[in-house]
Amino acid sequence: MPHDTQNKQVINFLVNHRYRWARHAALLFGFVGLIFISGFPSQFSGVYRYYSLCSVFMVFIPMFYINMYVLVPAFFFKARYVLYLLLVILLVFTGLSTMSFILNTYLEPHRIGIRIKPYNRYEGIMISVPIILVTTTVKLLQRWMNDNARMAELSHLTLQMELNELRNQINPHFLFNMLNNVKALIRVDPEKATTVIMKLSEFLRYQLYENTEEKTTLAAELNFLSNFLNLEKIRRDNLSISIDNHTDARTAATVLIPPNLFTTFVENAVKHSVDLSDRQAWIRISISLENRRLHFTCSNSTVAVAPVATDKKNSGLGLANIKRRLELLYPHTHQLTISPAATTYTAHLIIPV
Numbered sequence: 403m404p405h406d407t408q409n410k411q412v413i414n415f416l417v418n419h420r421y422r423w424a425r426h427a428a429l430l431f432g433f434v435g436l437i438f439i440s441g442f443p444s445q446f447s448g449v450y451r452y453y454s455l456c457s458v459f460m461v462f463i464p465m466f467y468i469n470m471y472v473l474v475p476a477f478f479f480k481a482r483y484v485l486y487l488l489l490v491i492l493l494v495f496t497g498l499s500t501m502s503f504i505l506n507t508y509l510e511p512h513r514i515g516i517r518i519k520p521y522n523r524y525e526g527i528m529i530s531v532p533i534i535l536v537t538t539t540v541k542l543l544q545r546w547m548n549d550n551a552r553m554a555e556l557s558h559l560t561l562q563m564e565l566n567e568l569r570n571q572i573n574p575h576f577l578f579n580m581l582n583n584v585k586a587l588i589r590v591d592p593e594k595a596t597t598v599i600m601k602l603s604e605f606l607r608y609q610l611y612e613n614t615e616e617k618t619t620l621a622a623e624l625n626f627l628s629n630f631l632n633l634e635k636i637r638r639d640n641l642s643i644s645i646d647n648h649t650d651a652r653t654a655a656t657v658l659i660p661p662n663l664f665t666t667f668v669e670n671a672v673k674h675s676v677d678l679s680d681r682q683a684w685i686r687i688s689i690s691l692e693n694r695r696l697h698f699t700c701s702n703s704t705v706a707v708a709p710v711a712t713d714k715k716n717s718g719l720g721l722a723n724i725k726r727r728l729e730l731l732y733p734h735t736h737q738l739t740i741s742p743a744a745t746t747y748t749a750h751l752i753i754p755v
Contacts, residue, residue, distance in 0.1 A: 425540075429466070429537075430463070433459070433462065433463070433466075433533065434455070434459065436533075437455060437458055437459070438455075443455045444514075445513050445514055446509060446512050446513055446514060447512050447513075447514050448512070450509055450512040453508075453509060454505065454509050457501060457504045457505060457509070458501060461497050461498075461500055461501040461504075462497065462501075462530060462533070464497070465493055465494065465497040465530065465534070466533055466534065466537050468493060469490060469493060469534055469537055469538065470537040470538070470540070470541055473486055473489050473490060473493070474486070474537075474538055474541045474542075475541070477489065478538070478541075478542075479545060490534065494527070494530050494531070494534065497530065498527065498530065577606070580598075580602055580633075583598070583634075584598055584599060584602070594636060597636055598633060598636055601629075601632075601633045601636065602633065604629075605629055605630065605633060615661065616660065617658040617659065617660060617661070618658065618659065618660070618661040619654065619655055619656070619657065619658060619659075620649065620653070620654045620655075620657040620658075620659055620689070620696070621651070621654035621655045622661075623659060623661065623662075623663065623664060624645065624647055624654065624689065626662075626665075627645065627664060627665070627668055627687065628645055630665070630668060631643045631645070631668065631672075631685065631687075634672050638676075638683070640681065640682055640683055641675065641683050641684070641685065642682060642683065642684040642685070643684070643685050643686075644684075644685075644686045644687070645687045645689075646686070646687065646688045646689070647689045648688070648689060648690040648691070649689060649690065649691045653691060657691070657696065657755050658755070659696070659753070659755065660727070660731055663724070663727070663753075664687075664698055664700070664751075666721060666723065666724040667698070667700040667724070667749045667751070668685070668687070668700060670700075670702075670721065670747075670749070671685045671700050671701070671702035671747070671749075672685065672702075674702055674704045674747050675702040675703050675704065676705075682703075683702070683703045684702065684703050685700070685701070685702045685703075686699075686700075686701045686702070687699070687700050687701075691755070694754060694755055695752055695753065695754055695755065696752070696753050696754075696755045697750070697751075697752050698750070698751045698752075698753075699748065699749070699750045699751075700748070700749045701746055701747070701748040701749075702746070702747050702748075703745060703746060704742075704743075704744075704745060704746060704747045705745075725738065728751075728753075731753075732753050732754065735753070735754050736751065736752060736753045736754070737750075737751070737752040738750070738751050738752075739751075
């Protein structure tokens with residue numbers, strides 16, 4: 403069995419609530435075994451060896467449980483370390499004094515062999531201190547594991563909330579851009595604007611009803627991007643579009659990725675490829691899979707001067723969102739390279755799949 407599995411089983415036994423009775427049984431039997439191994443009961447004759455065992459047991463066990471369930475939670479966990487140490491010393495002193503009184507008063511006459519000296523507290527310290535340390539360590543480990551579990555759950559919830567917020571900002575951002583396009587198109591070609599609105603309705607229907615899961619297939623995402631670009635092509639006659647999918651149909655249908663992961667890059671390509679001089683503009687998208695890493699490249703033609711006025715407050719919203727999503731979804735495992743040039747603009751993204 404691998405060491406990691408063994409360690410996990412040991413930790414689960416020590417901290418998992420369902421093993422609490424087994425832990426108590428292990429503590430009690432382990433303590434009884436420790437007393438037998440020490441040979442302490444064999445120092446007494448007849449039935450008194452069992453009396454000595456019960457005496458030690460009935461004094462030590464309350465000490466351990468008082469430390470584990472009272473002193474550690476009430477003082478150690480609240481960083482009152484000096485007071486905790488003083489109370490542990492007092493607890494040990496009280497317990498050993500009680501046991502010393504019982505053994506020296508009632509059981510000492512029944513000790514076998516030469517009586518070198520009566521029982522004293524130093525003998526009990528050699529037993530009590532290690533077990534007190536073990537019980538304190540178990541409570542610390544339980545507290546640490548529970549805190550780690552709560553922190554992991556809180557981090558997961560925070561991550562999901564932020565991812566959902568970023569995802570929810572994509573649709574309004576896309577809709578904002580498309581409505582601006584339709585507004586401009588209505589003035590020059592109302593009939594084409596009507597067609598765009600109908601296509602936009604189908605597009606948003608997909609967004610609303612079919613694209614709400616945490617993961618979607620690569621095939622569905624590529625189909626989504628194709629519809630988006632075809633929607634843009636209806637509006638612009640001078641736009642050339644190519645999508646090169648180097649993965650086979652079976653792979654594209656099985657590889658899962660977060661939805662709308664590539665939408666922002668395509669939106670930016672559409673926006674920056676606009677040319678008021680009516681020269682041929684182009685957008686090229688390439689998808690490939692190499693060594694379980696998905697490569698997405700989006701390139702577009704661009705002009706030296708932006709042809710339309712942009713909203714400086716919101717123009718970078720989409721790109722900032724996708725960068726943050728990538729940091730949350732693929733921390734330290736993704737590569738995003740954006741290469742702007744005089745006539746081209748390229749975004750290259752690599753993610754694990």
